[in-house]
Amino acid sequence: MKWHELGDMSCPVARSLAILGDRWTLLIIRNAFMRTRRFEDFQKQLGITRHLLSDRLSRLVDKNVLKKVMYQDSPKRYEYRLTEAGLALYPVILVLTQWGNTWLDENGKHPPLELVHKPCGHKTDSQLRCSECGEALHAKDMMPVVDTAAQR
Amino acid sequence: MKWHELGDMSCPVARSLAILGDRWTLLIIRNAFMRTRRFEDFQKQLGITRHLLSDRLSRLVDKNVLKKVMYQDSPKRYEYRLTEAGLALYPVILVLTQWGNTWLDENGKHPPLELVHKPCGHKTDSQLRCSECGEALHAKDMMPVVDTAAQR
DNA sequence: CTCGTAAGTTCCTTTTTAGAACCTAAGGAG
């Protein structure tokens, strides 16, 4: 199977990965959440080649994850900002942060990146909870159902 | 920057993506959560080339996300199962599912994949909540802190 | 006129991936 064919699969994970599933895209989005907006800044911070950065940013704009916003008229300059769909990726960044903190520090050489939840002032470990009953969600408790009735 | 160098970065997202950030790895893990365990089954279900599947499975075993378990003695046959670290990736799969359902159905042609939370019996939209105060987490409320004191 | 800046684009090399064929070890049918 070729990669671009994944975007049409019925599995939402496959569709998500058709956009996000490469070496750089989620790092670009991580930096976007840290308020990086300009081509040069992404390039310097990530060490990505200019070629690839250009390609990935274009794709993210095309897929409505980022939008180009003009910030200077002459010469015209644009910066990249997260759209609503892009902002909705925050949980992805957060769960990857927590997984990396928890499981990828074999030598204990990386200080954990803690996240303070400003409204309550505490260091937080995010938890995925059921929107209906509020309990923490675990793989074994979940049953997938294809909701054909909801298809428009 | 070369890809393998990412594994040593202090950012936990970069370390996570050094393992998970390619076209196939998270799809392999998605299928592992759907109880796929054998080489042939992964290959048929994903349409991945055998070469790449072999490479990715080896890497996941090496990184302690999957483990090889012998299920037949003669000839020796092994299957791949999620380790504790692998099971801890469920939130990643879940948030990618929800993002794909919500944002990647431009033509309304994909029926959403609903998830029923068996303990409460309802279709659920998972929410990320603060472990300390229980409120839903949003990017703008989070402040990263490098906890050097916790470094061993 | 030259320098600097932002946002790319071009060119060439190296690395990965795709796709198909081949290998190995054991078990069973004829």
Add this chain to the structure above:
DNA sequence: CTCCTTAGGTTCTAAAAAGGAACTTACGAG
């Protein structure tokens, strides 16, 4: 015994993607 099947890979070649460095364009400052 010989042939076929199964599971789990490995090998080969061609195509695609990524890396790295230099070049472009459009302006403004000195």
